[in-house]
Amino acid sequence: MPIFKKSKGKKKICVIGLDGVPYSLLIELARTGLMSTIARLIDSGHLHQMRASLPEISAVSWTNFMTGTNPGNHGIFGFLDFKPGTYDLRIPNFLDVKVDTIWDILTQSGYKSIVINQPSTYPARRINGVMISGFVAVDLSRSVYPPALFSTLEQMGYQIDVDSAKVAENPALLWPELSKTMASHQKALNYFWEQDWDFFEFVITGTDRLHHFLWSAYQDKSHPAHQAFLDFYQQIDRIIAKIIAGFKKLNESEDSLFILSDHGFTGISQEVYLNAWLEKEGYLSFTTPSPKSLNEISPKSVAFALDPNRIYLNLENKFPGGLVSRSQKKEIKAEIAQKLLQLEYNGQKVIRQVFKAEEIYKGKYSSLGPDLLAVSYPGFDLKGSLKKKEIFGRSYLQGMHTWDDAFFWAAEDYGPDLAIEDVASLILKKVK
Template structure:
């Protein structure tokens, strides 16, 4: 039976993809666009890889799959915790296809660590602290270890030597191309999915170079995207006429003007205080605090129903007071941000764990949830930030897909289920 191929280009904005294709930098992607249908789509709330790829893998929003960010806060200790693949509350494609007797390969998909047992192969994407826990089946691990396989580039280079970062991104891309060839040999596959995540790293540190022809690293960034195109082309070479092809990005990118430290804003408004003079995390947050933030701009009411140590009680009045305070801060300081209510954007059995408010950045103002270590407003080494409304989705199908098919990140799981006649 015809197969399904999914190729992810993490963070690549639709307009950049078109421009690079038209400029001849990405000819393989250009040919795929010519043969399929390309659309500009929105990401998830928030537009973050862990959230977005969880939606891709489950066909469900965060309110159903339960992943709202890369980090959460333990309600008793206030220490940071890190959601894992096993924390998904909606069935992922490896479960859906496994039950249907289909074999699948998932290569470098973010938020799939530690690697679950699948009917096929899964090699986790970032964040994957240990390669030993990032590979299924375990029998494949010695080959990756012998190769010195790298899940991710060394992002620290982006802070010290961006040319060296590009070198490392190219090195990791070579590892990815080797993995694609190696795993393909273990087929046949019903689903073959690979995500190229170096594009996200490149655009965080080098968005200015990608956009500015006068930048000294402009041609090197374009050359890197040409390498990604060639790697994607190796997968495209495997696609036959009857197969279903989906290509997508999980969010877009835009120029970064400054990062806004949300917890500093909440402290300035009187909603947040710490017992330590220079807090490094949330563990010294006082019981009197009424709100705090996690990345990226997720605001939680610090109330007794969710945090036993808190003194405040949940109320619509408190929610609106915090929202209005953030909006006043934006107006007074010329900061761009849209304050969304969690109840308006999240639905499903996990909505009770969602942030109460989400501050969505715009116009280059990127809201962060870190405590300490960074200036209240600045950019650091980053020149690009995630955006919500300019991801892309490309579908090439030998058959007409139902008109009810979604035009967002849930389309991947929908198309896979539709292709194999699995109930939605």
């Protein structure tokens, strides 16, 4: 990595993101010697176990990270959300984020930021510096600010993400897709590292894709892809080592370096279809045998779920066919939560905790979100599908997200009670 001339007397800040990498996995890979850089960082600083957002998905968790707040304030509740006042769904994007991001605040402080592959920033918008959106970015030309850099990225063969649809059809494509994406991101890393910046952020998202498709390759030592899984993590360890070496050449110490994930991961034992459960419990019914959308719920419906674990009451004044009144809300929420906690699969409890929205969301947009959020025991992957008639089932996916096993590495110890929305203010304390 080329030496960059230190300029302007600002303290440089570097953030590395590892999408979907659990604290527990990093500890294991450091202990076994596979990730020697992480092992050294654990000795020299603090690896914190951290809570992700709820739901524990990238769209929400990374938005908590970049805004330093929760969905009640920033307005992003999931990859999908209702069009207000309807049962129609839409995909919220970066323009829906209702508060300043960490890069806006850095811009106001005169900091120049370079951000590569940050999930949930599509379409890329103006910051002082460079923004390259990560998934769910659909069009590279709208994934980069300033737009003039589009041709530079195109020439690099920049690929935003692994083509998950292609890999779902043909699992053999996972490794070539991962290496193509990683190689193009590393080219961008090398190119932009040489530019003028005060804040540099690089996010690796192939980790989440690998875990969804091949988590069992890590858990099962006899799995044909076990070594490839470990090799992938060794490659990540080398990338981290290279970034740190480059950062130190700028005469910056590790006290302005931060590494984090947006949620944890574990293996799937069963997928759990919350709408099928709500149907069986009598809270949800449809006017058609194979409903395609929530527009087909019957007028008697009391509640429905959106991916992955968001339960909405069919509230009057919120939904067009809403029948649950404000005065019934508390009681119905308590009843559904109580029943969910009783749900079992082969004698095992499925749901660990059910949060009322007001325990998670604070802010003026809170009422747009769900009423309940269910957290499962590891292995039970909650889903909001409308297509399933049975409560339990399996798909080609092997790994699922976890809520309280994300990680945050920093030189300083910030204590045991850390959530991803706390990270922005810790980083911004380094701004001089």
